[in-house]
Amino acid sequence: KERWESYQRILQREEERKKTEKHGTVGAVALDKNGNIAAGTSTGGMMMKKFGRVGDAPIIGAGTYANNNTCGVSATGSGEYFIRIGVAKDISALMEYKGMNLKSASEEVIKKVGELGGNGGVICLDKDGNVAMPFNTEGMYRGYYLSGEKPVVKMYKE
Numbered sequence: 729k730e731r732w733e734s735y736q737r738i739l740q741r742e743e744e745r746k747k748t749e750k751h752g753t754v755g756a757v758a759l760d761k762n763g764n765i766a767a768g769t770s771t772g773g774m775m776m777k778k779f780g781r782v783g784d785a786p787i788i789g790a791g792t793y794a795n796n797n798t799c800g801v802s803a804t805g806s807g808e809y810f811i812r813i814g815v816a817k818d819i820s821a822l823m824e825y826k827g828m829n830l831k832s833a834s835e836e837v838i839k840k841v842g843e844l845g846g847n848g849g850v851i852c853l854d855k856d857g858n859v860a861m862p863f864n865t866e867g868m869y870r871g872y873y874l875s876g877e878k879p880v881v882k883m884y885k886e
Contacts, residue, residue, distance in 0.1 A: 764796055765794045769791045770785065784803060791810055799830055804850075809846025813841060820833075831860045859874070869881075
């Protein structure tokens with residue numbers, strides 16, 4: 729009985745941790761009039777993270793990536809999974825090597841993150857100005873602005 733109660737307390741603490749675990753990430757992707765793509769990601773990281781842990785945000789190819797031939801990507805989520813997969817670079821690679829469009833490539837990679845047990849999402853902009861912002865969580869603050877159009881801001885899935 730004592731072990732069972734201890735186990736239940738651990739499960740409850742884990743549920744509480746999940747409720748407070750926020751990523752606090754800010755990302756941006758831009759395409760200029762000359763066709764140059766830039767991406768950047770900044771994060772406060774996970775709460776109560778292990779000392780010395782490095783997340784995906786500063787790792788080019790995991791949390792941030794830009795390639796003028798394909799797309800720019802900024803990511804937020806479970807950094808270990810984003811690093812393992814190389815999320816940002818993988819989206820670009822699917823476009824470059826498999827000929828996938830931005831929406832399909834980004835959705836496929838975020839699906840892969842979820843299948844491995846991770847969560848999060850990306851904001852992406854391709855060389856033609858197409859935007860994709862898939863995520864596998866309840867919501868993700870995100871927005872975009874295209875020249876000559878109204879800004880778009882979203883929080884939950886459509």
